[in-house]
Amino acid sequence: MVLDSDSPSDRGSQCTDDRKLRRIRDPLVQAVIVESVAKKTETHVKEIKRKMLSKAEFALSAAVLLKGHEMQRLAQLRKQFEIPYQVGKEQEQTINVVTPFQKSLLLGIGSGTTVIYVVDHLAKKVREHGLSVKCIPTSHQSQQLILQHDLPLSTLDQYPQLDLLIDGADECNEDLTCIKGGGGCLTQEKIVAYNSDTFVIVADQRQRAFIACSKQSQYLGQQWKGGIPIEVIPMAHVPIARRVEETFGGKVELRMAVKKMGPILTDNGNFILDWHFPENTNTKKWEDVNTFLKMIPGVVETGLFVGLAKRAYFGDSEFGEVKQLHAKK
Numbered sequence: 001m002v003l004d005s006d007s008p009s010d011r012g013s014q015c016t017d018d019r020k021l022r023r024i025r026d027p028l029v030q031a032v033i034v035e036s037v038a039k040k041t042e043t044h045v046k047e048i049k050r051k052m053l054s055k056a057e058f059a060l061s062a063a064v065l066l067k068g069h070e071m072q073r074l075a076q077l078r079k080q081f082e083i084p085y086q087v088g089k090e091q092e093q094t095i096n097v098v099t100p101f102q103k104s105l106l107l108g109i110g111s112g113t114t115v116i117y118v119v120d121h122l123a124k125k126v127r128e129h130g131l132s133v134k135c136i137p138t139s140h141q142s143q144q145l146i147l148q149h150d151l152p153l154s155t156l157d158q159y160p161q162l163d164l165l166i167d168g169a170d171e172c173n174e175d176l177t178c179i180k181g182g183g184g185c186l187t188q189e190k191i192v193a194y195n196s197d198t199f200v201i202v203a204d205q206r207q208r209a210f211i212a213c214s215k216q217s218q219y220l221g222q223q224w225k226g227g228i229p230i231e232v233i234p235m236a237h238v239p240i241a242r243r244v245e246e247t248f249g250g251k252v253e254l255r256m257a258v259k260k261m262g263p264i265l266t267d268n269g270n271f272i273l274d275w276h277f278p279e280n281t282n283t284k285k286w287e288d289v290n291t292f293l294k295m296i297p298g299v300v301e302t303g304l305f306v307g308l309a310k311r312a313y314f315g316d317s318e319f320g321e322v323k324q325l326h327a328k329k
């Protein structure tokens with residue numbers, strides 16, 4: 001089932017964005033997006049189910065003799081965790097009934113783990129329906145994805161204005177202001193977002209153990225604890241970190257590599273600072289904060305995406321639904 005937020009302000013913004021959003025409404029493109037989110041959600045559900053079942057099985061089999069009611073409980077648990085999985089499957093079948101997309105599409109391909117599902121579904125649709133696309137990557141990762149799926153790779157040099165960018169996000173509030181760059185890709189992502197008629201976010205609902213941890217938040221920092229990534233020229237990282245802490249407070253950390261000594265390097269050979277902003281940062285003023293950060297010499301780009309996304313799709317593993325939100329003006 002696809003839920004569509006329908007508040008009056010949503011309907012208003014939908015009208016003003018009507019022209020730009022015409023392409024995204026195309027059922028085939030929409031199906032690619034929704035299927036991708038559903039698929040990732042389904043993968044999460046499977047993983048949770050596996051963890052929960054193995055916990056339950058371990059706990060129950062630890063008893064020397066399994067009593068009848070324990071066996072029953074195990075059977076119940078199995079059934080319970082099968083349900084969201086099946087709902088996800090049905091939903092996928094429903095949205096598979098789509099009409100072919102005839103026109104060509106200039107498509108930005110975002111980065112991250114959710115986008116892997118998008119490219120996978122897109123490649124299938126391109127083959128099934130002969131969809132004509134040109135794909136512009138936002139990172140080394142997405143370029144590899146495009147090549148692996150044999151999709152036509154292009155550049156902003158050839159197509160400086162795109163129809164659509166589909167990309168993930170680390171967190172997204174109700175205005176569709178989001179934090180990106182958790183995976184180290186943000187500069188190319190923002191360039192492509194800025195030069196796309198429509199930017200659509202695809203996000204799953206993250207789960208940590210038994211606690212739901214959604215990427216859809218009321219305010220930034222509510223769910224995502226990784227801070228705001230800032231890509232910087234290496235020689236400037238210390239003064240930039242000091243300036244940010246002095247101005248806004250919080251803590252700035254140089255992001256360190258995992259399988260390399262020292263800091264990580266972005267696709268552009270720069271460092272990343274993660275700014276753990278204070279909880280009282282004025283959440284109404286993210287645009288001003290972004291502008292301030294961008295004016296510090298040495299800052300290449302920030303992971304704050306304000307006023308860029310038009311729509312977001314969130315997979316909800318609990319109910320096996322994909323929820324759709326429109327940007328509010």
Ligand SMILES: O=C[C@H](O)[C@H](O)[C@H](O)COP(=O)(O)O
Nearest residue numbers: 112113114168181183184185
């Ligand atoms: O640096 C990475 C990008 O901004 C990703 O789009 C973002 O981190 C979300 O990634 P994922 O879909 O893996 O949660």
